[in-house]
């Protein structure tokens with residue numbers, strides 16, 4: 001098998017998240033899900049989600065699918081890094097992304113979602129693409145779509161080609177040579193506790209010198225920004241006129257008309273440049289002259305996160321061979 005599906009920004013103003021069309025059940029029910037390498041539960045808004053918590057999202061109704069089966073006595077409950085969360089029960093059903101089908105995928109139906117999911121009407125749920133060890137279903141943990149699909153994929157990989165303020169693609173089972181330039185640099189992945197954890201070889205601010213220093217972090221398609229150690233973040237914003245670390249806005253902000261340097265990060269011998277446009281993430285509120293930075297400190301999180309602001313500057317291969325590796329290429 002091989003397949004491709006679009007990754008479309010959910011907001012035309014800034015890349016807060018990307019959604020991908022999927023079909024569930026028989027006849028197929030189409031939902032727009034957020035493919036998330038930073039978690040490992042596949043959960044959806046459903047006919048079990050209280051109406052008060054549903055605001056425009058599409059839902060999966062297992063009772064309308066002839067191939068759905070309740071996974072008796074199984075429940076799930078997840079809390080994300082940003083404090084959002086959801087919980088519910090579990091079915092299995094036919095699940096397809098971009099033409100790649102898993103006949104019996106664990107579909108976690110939400111019986112409760114937190115407010116940030118209710119208010120995000122463009123996201124109908126998540127597809128966890130982290131390692132299955134992170135799956136929260138109890139008493140028996142379930143496999144991710146990628147782990148279920150892997151044996152039937154031409155190659156045990158998926159790739160992310162996310163783009164700045166326009167649709168990109170997720171490919172499954174193959175590496176599309178037309179999507180990148182030069183060579184793909186592969187580095188080892190630490191699979192404990194279950195994220196795509198890798199070590200970057202260093203960073204540089206604008207045209208400044210490159211600092212070769214290991215930066216271990218996770219590649220997370222479900223996180224909008226890049227979160228790195230404070231020393232790196234302060235070195236970056238020192239080069240931005242009027243930048244301050246705002247307690248009220250919860251991070252580094254600066255005048256939207258400030259000149260921003262690019263941010264360079266290394267993977268092995270390769271270098272990736274996040275252009276200034278990606279580093280100015282969004283106005284703090286619509287029309288404000290104050291902008292929020294695409295690079296923020298990881299000091300409050302406990303892990304460094306290479307989120308969409310970094311991922312969209314590259315073509316990224318999530319290689320599920322044993323042992324797993326992650327590949328980065330320019331594009």
Ligand SMILES: N[C@H]1[C@H](O)[C@@H](Sc2ccccc2)[C@@H]2OC[C@H]1O2
Pocket residue numbers: 017034036037038039080081082084116117120123126220221222223224
């Ligand atoms: N891996 C990420 C995950 O996909 C999102 S869940 C999410 C929450 C609200 C809106 C959209 C998505 C959350 O932020 C960072 C980390 O947890």
